Amino acid sequence: MKRRTFTAMALALTAGLSLSACAGAAGPADNGGDQEGKTTLSVSVWNYEGTPEFKALFTAYEAANPNIHIEPVDILADDYPQKVTTMLAGGDTTDVLTMKNVIDYSRYANKGQLQEINGVVDAVGKDKLAGIDAFDMDGKYYAAPYRQDFWLMYYNKDMFKAAGIADPTNLTWEQYSDIAKKLSTTKDGKKVYGTYQHTWRSVVQAIAAAQNGADQNSGEYAFMKDQYNTTLDLQKSGATLEYGTAKSQKTSYRTMFETGQAAMMPMGTWYIAGILEAKKGGKTDVNWGLAPMPQKTADGEITTFGSPTAFAVNKNAKHSDEAKKFIEWAAGADGAKAISAIGVVPALQDSSVTEAYFNLDGMPTDDLSKKAFAPDTTALEMPVSDKSAATDTILNQEHDLIMVGETSVDDGIAEMDKRVKKEVLNQ
Numbered sequence: 007m008k009r010r011t012f013t014a015m016a017l018a019l020t021a022g023l024s025l026s027a028c029a030g031a032a033g034p035a036d037n038g039g040d041q042e043g044k045t046t047l048s049v050s051v052w053n054y055e056g057t058p059e060f061k062a063l064f065t066a067y068e069a070a071n072p073n074i075h076i077e078p079v080d081i082l083a084d085d086y087p088q089k090v091t092t093m094l095a096g097g098d099t100t101d102v103l104t105m106k107n108v109i110d111y112s113r114y115a116n117k118g119q120l121q122e123i124n125g126v127v128d129a130v131g132k133d134k135l136a137g138i139d140a141f142d143m144d145g146k147y148y149a150a151p152y153r154q155d156f157w158l159m160y161y162n163k164d165m166f167k168a169a170g171i172a173d174p175t176n177l178t179w180e181q182y183s184d185i186a187k188k189l190s191t192t193k194d195g196k197k198v199y200g201t202y203q204h205t206w207r208s209v210v211q212a213i214a215a216a217q218n219g220a221d222q223n224s225g226e227y228a229f230m231k232d233q234y235n236t237t238l239d240l241q242k243s244g245a246t247l248e249y250g251t252a253k254s255q256k257t258s259y260r261t262m263f264e265t266g267q268a269a270m271m272p273m274g275t276w277y278i279a280g281i282l283e284a285k286k287g288g289k290t291d292v293n294w295g296l297a298p299m300p301q302k303t304a305d306g307e308i309t310t311f312g313s314p315t316a317f318a319v320n321k322n323a324k325h326s327d328e329a330k331k332f333i334e335w336a337a338g339a340d341g342a343k344a345i346s347a348i349g350v351v352p353a354l355q356d357s358s359v360t361e362a363y364f365n366l367d368g369m370p371t372d373d374l375s376k377k378a379f380a381p382d383t384t385a386l387e388m389p390v391s392d393k394s395a396a397t398d399t400i401l402n403q404e405h406d407l408i409m410v411g412e413t414s415v416d417d418g419i420a421e422m423d424k425r426v427k428k429e430v431l432n433q
């Protein structure tokens with residue numbers, strides 16, 4: 007299967023160049039090159055070789071539709087949003103566009119750069135697609151999700167057993183913190199942490215927003231205080247790797263968990279595919295399980311956060327009908343089976359797909375892991391809004407300062423309030 011690679015060269019063009027010139031220099035997809043009597047359908051992706059879900063989908067679709075050849079338009083992951091924005095502004099004709107996040111989706115849809123695909127969504131069934139509400143634009147849909155990631159907790163079963171601690175069922179954040187401190191130790195002269203909380207602001211801010219029913223674009227961030235206090239206490243006690251160290255050393259969350267340096271780790275469901283691959287390849291022997299994200303209270307209700315990934319049809323697509331057929335297939339049962347077979351969580355909520363997922367070689371099959379896979383509420387990681395990108399920048403900056411101790415929690419939150427209101431909300 008051929009693929010095109012867009013390098014970062016186009017992004018280095020000076021600001022004086024027009025958008026159309028940028029698109030031309032980057033080499034917009036020429037997807038008119040049908041071959042051997044087949045229709046060539048182009049699909050924008052990121053890091054094709056390192057993102058196995060794309061190959062799984064494309065290979066399965068071509069097998070089921072021998073008259074279609076799919077050509078990935080490969081873009082570096084870090085450059086993806088900016089590159090797709092430039093492509094669309096320049097009139098690019100790539101057929102299918104992968105929506106990496108709902109913030110970009112909202113921007114493209116509001117600019118009229120995507121085709122309405124209500125028929126596709128209706129054919130799959132809105133009630134079957136997790137995350138579909140994020141794509142509802144006044145009753146119209148311009149993309150359909152094919153995968154739905156959400157956050158849960160990974161834990162090392164052997165570490166819990168060795169310490170005589172029961173599996174982490176229905177943990178509150180207070181209980182989670184206590185267990186993390188108990189499991190922190192030194193082994194063979196090397197520090198072992200009770201948990202590892204990665205450097206992304208979502209680990210603190212998005213879960214606080216989800217479990218408090220709060221809006222991260224509100225300009226009011228007092229709801230984050232308890233989560234910050236819990237996280238900083240874990241850091242101060244040595245129960246998790248210090249933020250500054252993790253950030254400066256670009257610590258891999260996979261390395262922390264797969265080498266047994268952390269007994270617990272809040273992380274997204276996308277990591278399931280990664281750890282299954284690592285186990286299969288003999289790169290780790292960790293005996294792992296899944297548990298629900300810790301909660302504010304132990305009432306049994308599980309609230310977490312996540313984000314869907316979707317496919318959309320470019321307004322200027324050369325093969326619109328074929329693009330819609332592909333998206334309907336990818337979001338439906340066949341696409342769900344293709345990606346769940348490699349450990350990726352599909353958006354389609356179907357009992358047979360879920361059953362097949364837990365039958366994957368190496369997948370934990372205990373009741374707690376299955377419970378973790380079915381949270382009661384999954385809030386969006388970031389709201390769909392034209393204000394979200396600017397807010398995200400500010401919240402990231404203040405998160406850094408709080409986590410390295412350059413500002414207190416109260417002062418950092420006050421600065422978030424002030425800056426978002428002034429710089430984003432114009433209040």
